[in-house]
Amino acid sequence: MPMEEVSISVPGGKSMRAEVATPAGDGPHAAVIVIHEIFGLNDDIRAKAEHLAGRGYVAVAPDLFSILGRKPLCVVRAMQSLRRNDGPAFEGLEAARGWLAARPDVDASRIGVIGFCMGGGFALLFAARAPLGAAAVFYGDVPKDETPLEASCPVVAGYGGRDAVFGRFAARLEDHLNVLGVENDIKLYPDAGHSYMSEHTGLMAKLASWGPMKVGFDPAAAEDSWRRVETFFAEHLGGE
Numbered sequence: 001m002p003m004e005e006v007s008i009s010v011p012g013g014k015s016m017r018a019e020v021a022t023p024a025g026d027g028p029h030a031a032v033i034v035i036h037e038i039f040g041l042n043d044d045i046r047a048k049a050e051h052l053a054g055r056g057y058v059a060v061a062p063d064l065f066s067i068l069g070r071k072p073l074c075v076v077r078a079m080q081s082l083r084r085n086d087g088p089a090f091e092g093l094e095a096a097r098g099w100l101a102a103r104p105d106v107d108a109s110r111i112g113v114i115g116f117c118m119g120g121g122f123a124l125l126f127a128a129r130a131p132l133g134a135a136a137v138f139y140g141d142v143p144k145d146e147t148p149l150e151a152s153c154p155v156v157a158g159y160g161g162r163d164a165v166f167g168r169f170a171a172r173l174e175d176h177l178n179v180l181g182v183e184n185d186i187k188l189y190p191d192a193g194h195s196y197m198s199e200h201t202g203l204m205a206k207l208a209s210w211g212p213m214k215v216g217f218d219p220a221a222a223e224d225s226w227r228r229v230e231t232f233f234a235e236h237l238g239g240e
Helices: 043-053 073-084 088-101 118-126 169-180 202-208 219-237
Strands: 004-010 014-021 029-035 058-062 106-116 134-138 155-160 184-189
Touching: 004 088, 014 043, 014 088, 029 043, 029 088, 029 118, 029 219, 043 058, 043 106, 058 088, 073 088, 073 118, 088 106, 088 118, 106 118, 106 219, 118 134, 118 155, 134 219, 155 169, 155 219, 169 184, 184 219
Parallel strands: 029 058, 029 106, 106 134, 134 155, 155 184
Antiparallel strands: 004 014, 014 058
């Protein structure tokens, strides 16, 4: 299912670049916002959107960097927005949600979000800011206090146990959601590192392999994570 490039209006008269994968059939379908890693909207994120479309979801992948200025400034601005839980990146996500809700082939009551690394942090916070049915969070940042998650929809998440930076957030996220009474399915994969669901190639793969996060694709953890996401989304969004 090839991706289609689209333009989504955001506040301030700007436009955000995005790509959408559409399932077969007339719908109305459930839909998912796919939030990219720090590497941006690349082939790996496109593959994830296409994977979801193959399971019956309209999947839109917004390019958050397209509204945040030139690299590397856009990366800095994205991380600032994430730390503040506010700003243009969240405006872009809400614009993507509204764009999906307005499509005739989407059931506006069945929209979810999935994010990876930086996108996982955005997905977690956006899950408590927007009317969503479910959120999938993979190796994303988790706030120290549970307050920003008080209005969260149900959350499924995965972290790598070999990731010395983000792996510890699995227990924190589970604790926060349990305190708040939010339905959740959080799993730590002891043999996986950071970004274990992404098949990076070339320079990105070389850069990603450095450091304490033990970045690398883990087929077993990725397969199990997709199984959990598909089950969780089917329950809460009514997809396939």
